[in-house]
Amino acid sequence: MQEVGREIFDAFPDWVRISFYSFAAIAILVFVIGAWLRANKYLKARKAHRSDHLLRRVGQAIAKVTLARSRIWKNDRFAGVAHDFILWGFLVLLLGTIILTVDEDLYKPFLGTSFLTGTIYLVYSFLLDLFGVLFLVGLVMMLYRRLRKTAPRLKYSEQDRAQGISIGRLIVDDRLFLFLLLLAGLAGFAAEGIRIFRDGTSFPQEWSPVGVALAWIVGATGIGAEGALTVHMGLWWLHAAGALLLIAYIPFSKAFHALAGFGSLVFSDDLAGRRLEPPASTESSGFRRVSDFTWVQLMHLDACVRCGRCHDVCPAQTSGMPLSPRGLILQLRSFVAGSKGNGGTTVVGNAIEPETIWSCAACLACMEACPLQIEHIPLIVEMRRSLVASGEMDKGLQEALTSLGRYGNSFRKPARDRAKWTKRLSPKVKDATREPVEYLWFVGDYASLDPRCQEMTIRTAEVFSKISLDFGILGEGESNAGNDVRRVGEEGLFEVLRDGNTKLIKTCKFRDIVTTDPHTYNTLKNEYPSLNEGRVLHYTELLDDLLRSGRLKFSKKLSYRATYHDPCYLGRYNGVFDAPRDLLKAMGVSLLEMPRNRANSFCCGAGGGRTWMEEGKGHGERPAEIRVREAARLDGVDTLVVACPKDYVMFTDAAKAAGLEGSLRIRDLIDLVEEAL
């Protein structure tokens, strides 16, 4: 085999080499300046305490975008395939360019020979051809999606409008970035074809199939040697121009997500949203100015690729409220870009309206959907903290917080009312503050005090008694666990509630804590750091455990055709998906899934303190109504099973409002357990 190799500037005149390196130096300089401006912003920002276990974090981030199939694949295979083609294609082409540069500018000048020859060059050539094709296919797929807007979420809405940024500009950036990549890729292949044509027929065809095919086409045009050189140079310049423009453009465009997005994955917190960070200091009153953001949060803002996945799944956006998680990120990004340090305008009230911040149900759907693990909820809570600190909240929320501060519950009921529901029970429910129990039942506000939920609470106690569970409650001493208090931004009150509950729980003797309320469950499990005894269980987990151990046995098969709604704070927040389903199946229930189930479940709209707030004007259909209609559309389903007191209340009201009262029964899972026992 004849020794094959590659000359980059082969027959080109010297000025080509000189001007290429000059333009490359300018492009790299622009890139470095742009990247420095961004990095400098991070360096000046508040600390984030996310640099621990750096190597592990980097490894996990690499796995998230490569081996473990990124979240881009989730619910959108087309985007997953396109993105992976572009990513892998780009990385291999970049590596190929680096190898070529090292060979041309370091190896050859010093050793007088090239290492890119013979078999090494043939393998190199083949891999670049293969990944180059994947790269182009991925780009065409992505452009098709963007141009044809095949997914509705790619369309920007009014909620995405940010100060100083027009939607038109966003669209241009979305496309320009892809076009530059496509230009560089197509021109690169064309230049390769004509180069091979000019090299003659000695090139082994199987090692560069695309280049050889293109060379054949060039040959068929009958072009002469001189013309071929001119065209080769033109195409080569086109390829170089696309690549150099892209390099310079990266820090100022969406393409920067390749760096900021990777950083976002490296420094993300898998418990973000589930376990909120306390304010930076005791004097801190949430986010007001750009200096309040941590460097990781600034990086998150830069990472957003405007894919709209968060927008698509947001219940607030779906029901026409003035919040889109994508819009929020764009508005914050625009605010940060236009801000000058500590001075200037405050974020809420200028860049973002308070109503936007209050519209969030803290359902975590946006964060679950985001392929770059951008953390929306902590940002929203920080802005809520600033609103709470200045007393800017609606009357309903104000009254609920006052009641929570005074009585430890949002129902304006004295503490002695909390255990009133136990009066109807025999044998008496144990007081865990006075005697040891196996299971400490943290009942929660809704289950204790809402008349519609009390029936369910009584049924739970009856089920526990029937299966001879040794359980007790905290009685009058229990206060709201504080999950939603924390998520509306009232950190001080949350700490009071948490510390009071922790102190009382620590006086009790028990093995595990059980609760029927997923909101309570989340905060006890993730946000009570000094509560390190025993497990925290949702009652469905406990019953599922007992079912597996044979302690819980059903004597009756239920013939319902039902669907199950995953509560956000149980499913998406804490990954409890199977226990409720296993129980339903064990009872003989024929279970049908709604289109949005498990981690994709659609929120009822009550979380994040929304249940205490007044409803704004001009909203479309409420999230709970959208959800009951989704359940009712399932073939033959007559029962919507819930496992959260708030869901029970929300869906019961929603079924009435949607006129589904006669056809869809809302039942708590405990209700069915009692029936099957």
Ligand code: SF4
């Ligand atoms: S947490 Fe839920 S309601 Fe809030 S912005 Fe995200 S998706 Fe929307």
Ligand code: SF4
């Ligand atoms: S925040 Fe995440 S999910 Fe939302 S548009 Fe940006 S990248 Fe996409």
